[in-house]
Amino acid sequence: MSGLGARDIGHRVVVRHRIPGGLTDLIGVLQAWTPELLTVRHTDSTVHEIPVADVTAAKTIPEMPLRPVDVDQLFLTTALGRPAAETAYVGHWLLRASAGWTGRANSLLPAGSPGMPVADALKHAEAFYDERGLPPLALIRLGSPEDAEIRSCGWVDARPAQSDVLVLHTTLDHVNAEPRYDVQLAEHPGDAWYAAAFDGPVPAVAPQVMEGAPKAVFASITLDGQVAAVARGAMTGHWLAVDAVRVSADFRRRGLGTAVVQGLARWAGPLGGRRTYLEVLLENEAAMATYTRLGYREAYRYRYLTSR
Template sequence: MADRAPATGRPEVRLNPSDVGRRVSVRRIAELVDGRPVFRDVIGVLASWDENGLAVVPRSGEPVVFPEELLVAGKPVPPFPARRAPQPAADPVELQRTAARGWPAVEQERLGAWVLRASAGFTRRANSVQALGDPGRPLARALDEVRAWYAARSLPAYVEVLEPGSPGDLAAELARLGAGQAETLFRTAPLAPLARAAAASHGRVRLSRTADARWMSRYRRVSADTAVERAAAEVLHGGPSVWFATVPDPDGGAPLAIGRAVVDGPWAGFSAIEVDPSARRSGLGTAVMAVLAARAAEEGASGAYLQVEAENAGAIALYDGLGFTTSHTYHYARLPER
């Protein structure tokens, strides 16, 4: 970066607003003591640079915000060097609950130990009852209440079934009712190998705490229904620590690739990995996931997970190459309407 023109006329500043979304190291004047400046350094994602100054998000997640005139030095730096660590131990029930926190429905209501979830129809994950444990009433009655709850919201009634985890007789009862089922794979991997791949491509990928209009323009689940779009924005931005990745189009169009990760303790959940059809097979999907993984590792995660429909052979092949294996499978069963 030695030949990069500084943004401020100060040779120590090797940054400008085009670096927003990159991992950077900056030095700033934090305070004056007896008329002398006290300098502080911060390493993290450059979240913004505008008339309000700069915001850098360090590992702690709390943004450091300061006026541009206090910037003393700065430069882009490589992704966090993820240390080799074992994949966290977790059983399928725990993983399903972790994934639910990382993709939180707009509306949630308890039915015993089950959780009814609705989000205006945006994804089955956010519009199904997570049927883990005991619903606290006879199974037939519980399913009637599920059907009524979703009917009141003009939504189909989907049941998320995990064996073991859901009541032992749930699958048989759903089959008796004629509920069609769709299989989903829950896949996991150690995070460090994926994060280490970020070094080769971090210059192209930008990170953000929000999914802006350009990011959404690439997301294949966009809808003309404003209620669905509002629900999508709420679900996408929900979760303990959410990051969005973008590979910008150099011509100013929709991003060439996007992705999302949510960090929840030792786990990082990946979703919304999308690549423009004209840019596929060029490594952009891997690049997006690697940079997100590096950020998740910086926040302390050591395991990665994702959910993929069993018939999505292309995505499964990509994830196979990144070290993901199937932890377990679960099903969405749609209750017939009465």
């Protein structure tokens, strides 16, 4: 007997097992389990299949401690997790447009060098958005050099009445426990998923943005014949992006938001996922409490600036 079971899938384990010439220990995430075979993913993403008959001892081990995050890298990763419908570049700076739906998909992401003076780069940005009938926006990581440089060019807070947006991160080990509910995963969302994700009509560009990532999945929980909770996940390298988390008003305070995040984390683990991030308004106290309980912590925060 290995001492492990199906309930331990997604958790870190140590497995001592026989190999030619002796014994060895393997530490990794339990990816699959049967009474005859353990499938363990090592931290280097190699997958090991270990016959239970060769196992001399096995157990779950504590989650990995939350390591510091490379904020500059994560700032760029967030743009890849949910790509805009249309993009262009000014040097390394990314211009995004999606018919006005969401700030993230319709704003300048100033990361790296624009290849010209900042004032000139911002003029290019204004022209890009003017051509599309959109207000010029820049998503600014607070406290970054770009924050000070763009403000010095006269750009101001576009949403002064709204709180900061926090980008939170953690390791998959903190969020990949077995969900309390059955979480369904689909490569393409159906009408029921979109109906649960939006109040009212779905913006025409939304499917293009939501489904535009190379590796995305759509989670849902159905209760009493109704889609009660939804969320979206996308993989960029070893990062799992979690967004579009929404629980129907009739089903709140039951842990469904936690469950869909856990379902996405379990999807990401076998794909090489190691870390996860999401974005939340600081003023959204309920969501902040849920994500903090799951182990998410602040990486950085941002706001939108505009020249008008």
